[in-house]
Amino acid sequence: MEKKQSKVIIITGASSGIGEAAARLLAQKGAKLVLAARRTDRLQVLAREIVQEGGDAVYLQTDVTSAEEMERLAGFALQQYGRIDVLVNNAGVMPASMLQELKVQEWNQMIDVNIKGVLYGIAAVLPVMREQQSGHIINLSSVAGYNVSPSSAVYSATKYAVRAISEGLRQEESAASHIRSTIISPGMTDTELTHTISSPEIRAIAGQMNSMAISPYSIARAIAYAIDEPEDTSVNEIVIRPTILS
Numbered sequence: 001m002e003k004k005q006s007k008v009i010i011i012t013g014a015s016s017g018i019g020e021a022a023a024r025l026l027a028q029k030g031a032k033l034v035l036a037a038r039r040t041d042r043l044q045v046l047a048r049e050i051v052q053e054g055g056d057a058v059y060l061q062t063d064v065t066s067a068e069e070m071e072r073l074a075g076f077a078l079q080q081y082g083r084i085d086v087l088v089n090n091a092g093v094m095p096a097s098m099l100q101e102l103k104v105q106e107w108n109q110m111i112d113v114n115i116k117g118v119l120y121g122i123a124a125v126l127p128v129m130r131e132q133q134s135g136h137i138i139n140l141s142s143v144a145g146y147n148v149s150p151s152s153a154v155y156s157a158t159k160y161a162v163r164a165i166s167e168g169l170r171q172e173e174s175a176a177s178h179i180r181s182t183i184i185s186p187g188m189t190d191t192e193l194t195h196t197i198s199s200p201e202i203r204a205i206a207g208q209m210n211s212m213a214i215s216p217y218s219i220a221r222a223i224a225y226a227i228d229e230p231e232d233t234s235v236n237e238i239v240i241r242p243t244i245l246s
Contacts (some may be wrong), residue, residue, distance in 0.1 A: 015189030027055030
């Protein structure tokens with residue numbers, strides 16, 4: 001736990017779900033947090049509660065689909081704390097649907113948030129971490145990045161991409177600049193992710209499965225574990241599922 005006390009951690013998608021749980025847990029462990037999301041009101045409440053409980057957190061409204069806003073976020077972190085030790089690329093959307101529904105706008109949204117958002121986050125912090133010769137980038141994938149099911153084709157494609165990007169990052173940067181890369185792939189988790197589903201049939205199915213969902217704090221603990229390992233140890237991949245789901 002002491003290792004995190006000096007670490008500056010950026011978390012995207014911090015306004016709810018896994019991002020919020022990770023922020024609260026890491027704050028308890030002494031991290032300095034830079035919270036990012038589009039919903040400023042939620043960020044403000046979260047940061048205030050963390051500070052009231054003795055933690056250290058600042059926030060900045062950020063749209064991960066904008067490379068410029070992600071660069072601004074990295075600059076804000078440097079301005080506040082002077083370095084960036086960890087980026088948790090957590091922001092994501094999952095408007096699942098059958099391909100025959102032709103929800104092209106939702107396909108583009110998933111590509112923009114789930115793939116481009118991850119890449120823009122990496123682009124924003126990589127020069128800083130290379131200069132530091134240290135850093136850690138944690139990308140949230142999904143079990144859907146290993147298995148495709150009806151209605152998940154595009155979402156799965158984006159999460160397969162996150163795995164490929166993370167592995168490429170590991171191979172390129174681990175030896176060259178001591179930057180660690182971690183993929184965390186949750187299964188059904190109690191978050192707002194299913195709220196983005198516009199297809200009534202798919203949303204009903206997802207709602208039924210929510211009763212089996214695990215706590216976002218289970219994923220937050222995995223994030224903390226990966227960060228907590230010594231700098232010479234890189235936790236590359238963690239898959240977390242509800243026990244009762246195959």
